[in-house]
Amino acid sequence: MTRRKLVAGNWKMFGSLAQLSELDAIAEAARTHPGVDIAICPPFTLIAPAAARGGVTIGAQDVHPKDKGAHTGDVSATMLKEAGATLVIVGHSERRTDHREANELVRAKAEAAIGEGLIAVVCVGETETERDAGQAVAVVDNQLRHSVPKGATAAQLVVAYEPVWAIGTGRTPSVGDVAEMHAAIRAKLVALLGNEADKVRILYGGSVKPINAAELMAVANVDGALVGGASLNAADFVPIIAAADRV
Numbered sequence: 001m002t003r004r005k006l007v008a009g010n011w012k013m014f015g016s017l018a019q020l021s022e023l024d025a026i027a028e029a030a031r032t033h034p035g036v037d038i039a040i041c042p043p044f045t046l047i048a049p050a051a052a053r054g055g056v057t058i059g060a061q062d063v064h065p066k067d068k069g070a071h072t073g074d075v076s077a078t079m080l081k082e083a084g085a086t087l088v089i090v091g092h093s094e095r096r097t098d099h100r101e102a103n104e105l106v107r108a109k110a111e112a113a114i115g116e117g118l119i120a121v122v123c124v125g126e127t128e129t130e131r132d133a134g135q136a137v138a139v140v141d142n143q144l145r146h147s148v149p150k151g152a153t154a155a156q157l158v159v160a161y162e163p164v165w166a167i168g169t170g171r172t173p174s175v176g177d178v179a180e181m182h183a184a185i186r187a188k189l190v191a192l193l194g195n196e197a198d199k200v201r202i203l204y205g206g207s208v209k210p211i212n213a214a215e216l217m218a219v220a221n222v223d224g225a226l227v228g229g230a231s232l233n234a235a236d237f238v239p240i241i242a243a244a245d246r247v
């Protein structure tokens, strides 16, 4: 099964209107590498102006499970779609930690996104303590079981494996550990989604840089990357796109 690679940038709480100029070179890379899907997920306030520039798929970093209501500070899938987003990250470890998001809430958010026709990028990953205790696969298995929407298709769902200890630290798991985890995720998706699982893209995230992208992208069942820090400027992000295209 060949799956189109997806390289998605997560700007987190960084960026500005001025920084949207980085999207010009990323849009150029999208034209040069038509075989790779490329997305940038800026903060909510930048979604509409980013989408208006064209040339790059724009996503969000979170969504509320409800369509509308008295939920101060939240944004719904309908609103994201209207702003021009076509994808949304849910269950990022920073939200699971900062906002105590549990798997069931993550699933509700993914369902809301999918219900609006957005692609849900469901994030999973173990902490360092869990890995050291030999529980990494079990933890991720449990996250998937409770946060992946039932009956999701490959057009609706992307899974991102992001070991918490690798995010923003410059550390990455060994290629062998990435291969083992991505194989385990694929097997779990088969159990949850049946035949469709083979088509679902599984991204690796956590300190993906130009220097390690080719190695990570070549691992079996790694169908792209979710990139934080290195997505903030085109000079770092474009070589990661190019690495995805070479595999």
Ligand code: PGA
Pocket: 010, 162, 166, 167, 168, 169, 170, 205, 206, 207, 208, 226, 227, 228, 229, 230
């Ligand atoms: P990082 O972040 O690439 O800066 O490690 C990845 C992420 O949190 O998605």
